[in-house]
Amino acid sequence: AQTVTQSQPEMSVQEAETVTLSCTYDTSESNYYLFWYKQPPSRQMILVIRQEAYKQQNATENRFSVNFQKAAKSFSLKISDSQLGDTAMYFCAFRASYQGAQKLVFGQGTRLTINP
Amino acid sequence: EAGVAQSPRYKIIEKRQSVAFWCNPISGHATLYWYQQILGQGPKLLIQFQNNGVVDDSQLPKDRFSAERLKGVDSTLKIQPAKLEDSAVYLCASSFLRTSGKNKTQYFGPGTRLLVL
Numbered sequence: 001a002q003t004v005t006q007s008q009p010e011m012s013v014q015e016a017e018t019v020t021l022s023c024t025y026d027t028s029e030s031n032y033y034l035f036w037y038k039q040p041p042s043r044q045m046i047l048v049i050r051q052e053a054y055k056q057q058n059a060t061e062n063r064f065s066v067n068f069q070k071a072a073k074s075f076s077l078k079i080s081d082s083q084l085g086d087t088a089m090y091f092c093a094f095r096a097s098y099q100g101a102q103k104l105v106f107g108q109g110t111r112l113t114i115n116p
Numbered sequence: 117e118a119g120v121a122q123s124p125r126y127k128i129i130e131k132r133q134s135v136a137f138w139c140n141p142i143s144g145h146a147t148l149y150w151y152q153q154i155l156g157q158g159p160k161l162l163i164q165f166q167n168n169g170v171v172d173d174s175q176l177p178k179d180r181f182s183a184e185r186l187k188g189v190d191s192t193l194k195i196q197p198a199k200l201e202d203s204a205v206y207l208c209a210s211s212f213l214r215t216s217g218k219n220k221t222q223y224f225g226p227g228t229r230l231l232v233l
Contacts, residue, residue, distance in 0.1 A: 035221075045227075102211065103172060104159070108158055
């Protein structure tokens, strides 16, 4: 079974700073997908960024980028030039890629607060 | 493009009562998921439908939870009878069918917050 661990329950930074959220996972699969989802107080889960395990290049979406270390089973999220609107819970999630495997396995989440 | 719709947004019931949640996925998404998110935890899959068939319900407490997806579009999740530990947010998500070649990303609805007293 796959597991996802987020070791930082809470983080807080000042606006415009850079922050990195950590995620580690455990799997015996060689092909899979990793995701970071953002969940603001409204509770709508929003996809931030996605990484396919067979791609060596780290994914980037505007101010959001990941550091994917497959051998270490590590998948951290970096938020550059943080904004007040980035305040939310952030969840790391894993999905296997074999046939029929579509469910997401989530970590416990990191509560990120951006202070003005 | 309209997102995943869920109703109600909030529900308060007493233990042993029954409750039902409704979900309407994004148009064209054949796969629908129900997740349970207990306060302070990440979401956990309860059940996954592909069209109107069940793909995975291994973590659904079948003695009290049931779900259906008639006609392969809308879905209803029911709890009967509810227990205190069922207090959680119930999230519905949808995605394209795995073999469609399209983006498999799951898109989530706003969730239904259930409080069992």
